[in-house]
Amino acid sequence: MSLVDIQAISKSYGSLPVLKDVSLGVAKGEVVAVIGRSGSGKSTLLRCINGLEPIQAGTITVDGVRVNDPKTDLRKLRQEVGIVFQSFNLFPHLSVCENITLAPRVVRKQSPDAAREVAREVLHRVGLEEKLDAYPSQLSGGQQQRVAIARSLAMRPKVMLFDEVTSALDPELTGEVLKVLEAVAQEGMTMILVTHEMGFARRFGSRVVFMHEGRIHEEGQAAAVLAAPKTPELQTFLSAVLH
C-alpha cells in the first residue's frame, strides 16, 4: 500500500480550478519529482498533502490517515509530514537551534537537552553543526534552506515534501542544497519534490510526474520519461527548461 495515496482530488481557488482529478500513489522510500510549468498546480498539490490547502473532491491519505477528514487531527498528521518551502520560512527571531528545537520541545514535549542533541544531529546531517547558535539573518540562502531541511528532519517525518527548495537561491548555492537532498534520499526517506532541477530528478527520482493545466499529464520512471517524453507538452516543457 502507498504511504501517500492521492485519489481523484480536485481543488479550485474560487472559480479557478487548479487541480483536476489528480491521482498519485507514492510508496515508502520513493523519491517522486513533480515537474511542470508555473501555474500547473504542482505546488498546490504538495500543499494539499499536509492539509495546508483544503480540497473540494477526492481523498488524500498519508500512512492510512485521511488528510481531508474533519475528524483528523491535522497537527498530528503534520508531525509525520515534513515540508520545506521555497522561501525557507525560518523563524527570524529564533536561533538555528531554537528554530530546530521549537517543534520537538513544544509539540513533542522533549526536554531542552534532548532537543538540543537532536538539533546537533540533524545539523550534522546538513553539514552546518557549527551554526547551532547563529541566527537566520547571519546565514546565506543556501545555509538557511539547509537549516529548514534540518528543522523538518528533527521531527522524524515519514514523508518529506519539498516545494521548489532551490528556486529562491543563487545558482552557486543550489549545489549545497541538492547535496543535502541527495543525502536525505539515500537514507531512504520518502520524498515528493516540486522541482526545476531536471538533473536531480533524473539521478535521484524514482519517478517523474509532469503536471499540465491541473492534471497529471505524463508520469513514469524518471530517467525514461525525461529521456523520451511521450507527449508534446512535456517535450515542449523539457526543451524550454533545458535550454
Place this chain on the structure above:
Amino acid sequence: MIRTFSYIDVMYLVAAARWTLALTATAFCGSALLGLVLAIARISPIAPLRWLVAAYIYVVQGTPLLVWLFVIFFGLPLLGVSVNPWLAAAIAFSVYGSAFLGEIWRGALISIARTQWEAGASLGLSMSQQLRYIIIPQSVRIAIPPTVGFLVQLIKNTSLAATIGLVELTREGQLTAAGTYMPFAVFTTVACIYFAMCFPLTQWSRSLERKLDVAR
C-alpha cells in the same frame, strides 16, 4: 480667602501628578489585557467573534471618551451600581484604551507574513502555539513604538477624569486656580508637568522607531 500661587502649590501639583501616573498605569494595564484579547479575537478564524469585536472597536472609537466617563460615573448609579470616581475612570479608560491597543496590536500581528504561520502549522504547532512562539514575539518589535505613542495619549487623556472629580493633576490645577485666582500661572505649570511626563516617552518612541528602521 485669596492666597498667592507659591512653591508649595507647585509641589501639590507635582504630588497630584502621582495620581495621573497611577491612573495611567491602571488604565494601561486594563487596556493591554483587554486589547490583547481583542487583537487575537480580530484575527481568529471564527467569523462571528471577529464581527463582534470589530463592532465593539468601532463603537468605542466612534464615541467620545468623556461620554464613556459620564455614562459609567453618572449612569451606572441610576441602575443601582455605585461607582467611585477611581473605578469609573479605570473602567472608562480601559474600555477606551483596549479599542485602540487592540487595533494597534492587530496591525502588528497581521504584519507578520502568512508563511510564518504556515511554517509553524507544518511543524504540528497549534494555532495558539504559533501565536505564542512565532507570531507574537515577532510582532512585539513592530508594536512597541505605536504602543508608547498611545501611552502618551493616555497620559494626556487622563485629565478628563477631572470632570468626575478625581483629583489628579488637572483637577488639582483647577482647585489651585480657584484658590489663587492665577489660572494662567497655574495651568502653565500643569502643562509643564504633563510635558515633563510625555516628552521622554515621545523621544523614546522615536528612538525605538529609528532602531526598528535600521534593523529592517
